[in-house]
Amino acid sequence: MKILITGASGLLGRSVFKQLYSNPAFTVAGTAFSRVDENLIHLDLSDSDAVKTCLQEIKPDVVIHCAAERWPDRCAENPDTAWQLNVSSTELLAKQCSEIDAQLVYISTDYVFDGTAAPYSSDDTPNPVNFYGRSKRAGEEVVLKYANHWVLRLPWLFGPVAYLEESGITALLDTLREQKPVTLDHWAVRFPTSVEEVAEVLEQCLLKICCNTKFEGIYQWSGDTACTRYELAHIIAEACELRADHISADSEPNFSVPRPYNCQLDKSRLTDLGIQGKEPLQQQLARNLKTFIGN
Template identity: 45%
Template sequence: MPRVLITGASGLLGRALVKEFTKASWEVLGLAYSRAGGVLKKVDLTDSLAVRNVLTEYKPAVVVHSAAERSPDVVEKQEGVARKINVDASSLIASICDEIGAYMIYLSTDYVFDGKNAPYKPGDQPNPLNKYGQSKLDGEVAVQKHECSATLRVPVLYGDVEYLEESAITVLFKVLLDTSQPAAICDYQLRYPTHVQDIAAVCRQMADLYMKSPSAVKGIFHWSNDELVTKYSLMTMMAEIFHIKSDHITANKEPTGTPRPYNCQLDTTALSDLGIGQKTKLRESIEACLQPYFKK
């Protein structure tokens, strides 16, 4: 069985990655930090020696580097701390992958773009509007110096959350359920919510293809669902699905808070042309993810 090492294995995407690779009969080692335990090994990715030890001892054929600080608001406030994981750790992992001959998939974001010229192809010029996007782009540049790597850019993610605030999509349901106060919800930025099981499947398919044809899946790739929503339209959909009143919600047409790009739709042709990809239907899967949090 080929070996895969997954960083951020306790996170929203990482949990789906562990499931997907295990199901496909890969031998999996998942790394975590504050939520380590059980089968997940505790490694602080900002500790260079610990990172070197785990990679050189396990000798994976593939590393999926999913760990990051991925909240734009947190990165805006704690840029130095976030860059240690988003840039420095990514660079170190890529250089060790080069040494041990492992293929690395670095998870990045549509926020490397400014949102003015969608849809974006992998070779289009990045121009991040916020510190999170810049840190992920700097991570990309560091990783791409190493032959062994692929960068996979993805949009906003959702899936089976441990708590509603875990995803920028599912947290909207919490606001919808709280009818005690009015809420003005963004109806400006265009989003393409994508299920983590789709991204996990894409990573596993990339890894499988790498094992057969190593040069086919190096460079920059995009994956995304293509169902367009705003946060406001998505909340309206949630209200319809669960027959909940949404009178306390109004549409806010103006951008607010940390700068975010208007429309970062990702062109997924490069992966589709390789026979890679899967797109889960939004409405049904949103319903399934939120159902455990809905009490009649």
């Protein structure tokens, strides 16, 4: 199976590329725009001709669309740029994949929901509360117009990072190490999810597709640990043997851009297929943060 990964230099895309590239069942290529290395193809996803040429040259069976503007604050500050990547470029990619009979896997978010009625199944009606969520829902809609494509919704992501601030989760390590008084959100319930686990989940899905299991519509994956940012800081402190007594909790929503309260995703549509993760959250965090501890 030939696979093309967009956004292969990003937080999620790197792990997906690494996981699939190591599997001899797949021939894998990846694209990037601003962080291109010798293993990746430079591609501007807003350039219709460039996208068409790339797809015609690689002839992928599956395209995993990891490229996105994933920071809610940046989406609100630059809505046109976010819409271009999350919706317009996605629509272009979905159409051109359909024309060459390639299946598109669109990576979406739990933020398509308003957080008032968790847990959410893949069939529940989306109602995003911020521009980021609205843009990703619009991306879902343009993808699902084509019967051969499908969506994978994910929550708050972390994993191997080039720098701690690449994920809001790993960035908490600096918050802990600085030992300065700080207040963290203790209102929104989140589900930290490892990009390495997501990569393994996608690998399991693709292997099932190779064995003629049909994927269509919307699927969801999530870590199992519910926590606020304040609680997560304490989990990281315990995993990394750091103090957390300088951190206080803010139990009221206090965001520059609205966030939903609890968007827990029901992942049973995938677990019913036998797809599963392997590690508990603390083990995932400790492994990904160990290279930064002591720096």
